[in-house]
Amino acid sequence: MSKLSLLTSGIIKNNPTFVLVLGMCPTLATTTSAINGFGMGVATLFVLTMSNIVISLVATQVPDKVRIPVYIVVIAAFVTILQLLMQAFTPGLYATLGIFIPLIVVNCIVLGRAEAYASKNSVTDSAMDGIGSGIGFTLALTVIGLVREILGSASIFGVKFMDSDGILAFVLAPGAFIVLGYLMVLFNKLKSKIS
């Protein structure tokens, strides 16, 4: 596979949210607005890429039976580093996303890509795969967040376009499931048309 198709595979063919349906907890919980979804996506992108790189480097040295604990330690280390850096340098973003950052450790996408891809492939391929999946995840979260924000808060990226409260249900949990379901249908429809 060419490097470019590795990248686009994570965005379209193996989109973590709409196709693999992995990491639903942050997807549903953080997408109350487009900015929150985007922030969570970028944070995951960072962790995913870094952990993919490190895990593909050490994979041959790790005995099979302890590979999961090793991967989790690597992922948890990067998440904690990210959390400390955000707390120090982007306190505003940390205030809105803070409680969700530790959740990245148990995000299935990160461990899933580590186990299914990074442990068996070269460093550059794994890095590309991490970036691709990360971008796919970020796009999905931003779109879900955008739709929920438009319907639920009558604003786009925090800017009100209508002087009204919007449909409250879309900011709450049921709206997350409804929007996710419809977007998944739409995405798979478009995907089948392309291929």
Place this chain on the structure above:
Amino acid sequence: MAKESSLKNMVSTLFIVCLVSSTLLGGVYAITKEPIEAAAIAKTNSSISQVVPAFDNDPSADVFTKEFDGNSYKIYPAKKGGEIVGYAVETFSTNGFGGRIVIMVGFNLDGTIFNTSVLSHSETPGLGDKMVEGKSTFSVQFKGKNPADFKMSVKKDGGDVDAITASTITSRAFCGALESAYEVYKLCVQIQTNKENGNE
């Protein structure tokens, strides 16, 4: 490919991975410690400046605590030219819909509320979070009110506060937090008057 899963291999691999990770984390912690503290102080100071009249001291440096009802509250005195112009009380309620709500409440010297600022909460977005300043007119109604003659409970409970629609629990918790802030404020003022009397 992968190394054999013998006890020696497994223990040594886990040991090395944990050692490297913890060293790395220790390093990052040491680097970010100061900026994190600075960011926390900046956040507190900016919320203080929203809730008390203009001041020129560093309230975070003059902070003191007061015990009330078994809890300790942080009080930030705001001074201008050495004279106290108001107190910011960091108060809280554990009765929110989503748990703990922390609010910074500023008092003028005559006991009226200058302003309020929500520091942290986990209320429902779109409902309870309307208590946050700027999201609705709920918090505005407390400005300039003196809890001594403004009954700090929602109208449903016989008080003077217009509750947020569909968020009575949040509104009650908000009022409760302000109520305890006022009690704490009274304790501060008492000490202040005692001091002044002593000086005379």
